[in-house]
Amino acid sequence: MNDDKKEEKKTEISNEDLATKVKEYEEHAKTRKFVLPGDEIGFGMAGSGTYIEQGKIISKVVGLSDKKNDTVFVIPLNGTYNPKRGDGVVGIINEIALSKWIVDINSPYTATLSLSEAVNEFVDLTKTDLTRYFDFGDIIFAKVSSVSKSKIVQLSMKDERCRKLYNGRLVKITPTKVPRVIGRQGSMVELIKKKTGCQIVVGQNGLIWVKGENRHKAVETILKIEEYAHTVGLTNKIEEFLSSNNSTSGCEKQSD
Amino acid sequence: MKNKVIKFMTQEIKLIDEHGLRLDKRKLEDLRPIIAKAGVLKNAEGSGFFAFGNTQAIASVYGPKEVYPRFMEEPERAIIKTVYAMAPFSTTERNKPGPSRRTIEISFVIRQALEPVLFLEEFPKTMINIYIEVMQADASTRCAAINAASIALADAGIPMRDLVASCSVGKVNSQIVLDVAGKEDEQGDVDLPVAYYSRKKQITLLQMDGIITKDEFKRAVDLAINGCEQIYEKQKQALRTRYEEVEFE
Numbered sequence: 001m002n003d004d005k006k007e008e009k010k011t012e013i014s015n016e017d018l019a020t021k022v023k024e025y026e027e028h029a030k031t032r033k034f035v036l037p038g039d040e041i042g043f044g045m046a047g048s049g050t051y052i053e054q055g056k057i058i059s060k061v062v063g064l065s066d067k068k069n070d071t072v073f074v075i076p077l078n079g080t081y082n083p084k085r086g087d088g089v090v091g092i093i094n095e096i097a098l099s100k101w102i103v104d105i106n107s108p109y110t111a112t113l114s115l116s117e118a119v120n121e122f123v124d125l126t127k128t129d130l131t132r133y134f135d136f137g138d139i140i141f142a143k144v145s146s147v148s149k150s151k152i153v154q155l156s157m158k159d160e161r162c163r164k165l166y167n168g169r170l171v172k173i174t175p176t177k178v179p180r181v182i183g184r185q186g187s188m189v190e191l192i193k194k195k196t197g198c199q200i201v202v203g204q205n206g207l208i209w210v211k212g213e214n215r216h217k218a219v220e221t222i223l224k225i226e227e228y229a230h231t232v233g234l235t236n237k238i239e240e241f242l243s244s245n246n247s248t249s250g251c252e253k254q255s256d
Numbered sequence: 257m258k259n260k261v262i263k264f265m266t267q268e269i270k271l272i273d274e275h276g277l278r279l280d281k282r283k284l285e286d287l288r289p290i291i292a293k294a295g296v297l298k299n300a301e302g303s304g305f306f307a308f309g310n311t312q313a314i315a316s317v318y319g320p321k322e323v324y325p326r327f328m329e330e331p332e333r334a335i336i337k338t339v340y341a342m343a344p345f346s347t348t349e350r351n352k353p354g355p356s357r358r359t360i361e362i363s364f365v366i367r368q369a370l371e372p373v374l375f376l377e378e379f380p381k382t383m384i385n386i387y388i389e390v391m392q393a394d395a396s397t398r399c400a401a402i403n404a405a406s407i408a409l410a411d412a413g414i415p416m417r418d419l420v421a422s423c424s425v426g427k428v429n430s431q432i433v434l435d436v437a438g439k440e441d442e443q444g445d446v447d448l449p450v451a452y453y454s455r456k457k458q459i460t461l462l463q464m465d466g467i468i469t470k471d472e473f474k475r476a477v478d479l480a481i482n483g484c485e486q487i488y489e490k491q492k493q494a495l496r497t498r499y500e501e502v503e504f505e
Contacts, residue, residue: 034496034499034500036410036419036492036495036496037373037410037415037416037417037418037419038416038417038418038419038454038455049415051375051417053417053455058417058455060375060415060416060417061410061413061414061415061416062410062411062413062495062499063413076413077413077499078301078302078411078412078413079412079413079414080301080319080320080321080379080413082378082379108319108320108321108322108379108381108382109381109382149380150331150332150380150381151380151381176413230499
């Protein structure tokens with residue numbers, strides 16, 4: 001419970017700050033351009049989602065092209081999650097091995113969480129059952145500590161944000177749309193948290209954990225963001241959507 | 257009446273009339289009307305639909321995901337599995353479902369046509385599945401299949417250098433025609449499907465049956481590339497409309 005309180009304090013942002021952030025983000029979003037694989041895009045350094053051919057930067061995915069500090073990159077509109085070092089992910093415990101857990105992270109590659117990376121105390125493996133810490137189907141928030149070239153993914157819980165997630169509801173969205181759900185410096189997530197009073201944990205892998213009275217409304221909003229992720233002026237529209245109280249009745253009946 | 261029928265039966269059908277028009281009133285260098293769509297299937301990660309007149313194909317893409325069977329895994333790149341199939345109702349006579357010698361070969365050439373544009377090394381140890389179903393067949397089914405698969409791959413967000421466009425050319429009544437259809441395929445002399453990677457100006461698929469001179473062949477390939485460029489634009493348009501027509505409610 002202590003963790004929850006800490007988190008609430010940390011994430012408190014005044015309404016004005018949030019409004020300016022949202023405005024900045026939306027202004028920036030207008031400069032983005034829809035591109036297709038094979039389209040030439042701007043000049044500068046080639047970032048993610050692009051490749052260089054004969055000195056030209058070319059998009060390799062369907063997405064929105066953007067520029068940041070001279071680096072041209074493309075935000076893809078669809079795709080699977082490719083684990084990167086340092087990503088925070090929401091995972092589901094899939095298997096328990098002798099001294100590690102195998103975690104499903106909504107990616108083509110499964111991740112492993114070793115005992116030493118998960119628990120801070122001495123564990124006598126001959127006497128303790130690992131399900132004491134994490135059992136099958138448990139949901140955790142963990143950090144990707146390393147990804148090898150042959151895509152062996154290691155997770156770590158040694159971060160203050162990492163923890164086991166109790167109860168709540170899990171939603172799956174397209175991993176490439178996660179930045180939109182978070183928004184610039186967390187503006188979108190803050191907005192949903194504020195309006196619905198829910199706890200929300202967003203994993204870079206497209207799994208989002210929601211807990212609270214109003215969770216169905218929050219989930220509905222998240223799915224809405226996913227659907228309209230590529231449109232301009234989304235934050236304002238989402239704000240309106242959250243203020244209006246037209247929640248679908250079917251959603252209320254859904255169990256966790 | 258009886259005479260007329262017999263006359264009709266024995267008479268060779270004129271594939272190209274005196275005005276230089278074909279059976280469906282097209283000119284020699286015209287494509288059939290094209291319909292291209294992206295995101296037509298809900299459960300697939302990416303999907304595409306492509307139709308040349310009466311030839312229609314739907315493609316769906318799943319993955320990248322874990323490789324099954326495990327021994328096919330490649331440590332440094334993703335593998336592609338393509339399945340080309342014709343629906344039983346796609347042809348005039350019922351088509352027996354299941355893989356046949358012909359569909360296995362076409363699956364293979366489609367994979368070879370698409371592989372050069374994909375960044376497979378970005379997803380080692382994975383598999384990308386492409387399923388293509390021909391809903392209606394009226395010649396050039398492998399071309400429609402490649403076009404649909406190319407749209408589906410882009411829609412699934414798989415990194416690729418460019419889209420692959422494909423169309424066929426043929427020799428009918430000793431004239432080179434673009435986009436062979438129906439009777440022309442059955443009675444024509446040559447059928448030549450081409451897949452084209454337009455950014456690098458490379459040909460990724462070229463098959464041929466029939467007899468053709470060197471000069472005619474060169475003209476045929478040039479015509480096919482011209483057709484592919486037109487199809488390439490349609491494919492791009494399909495992907496654009498998929499996202500641009502969405503309005504917030």
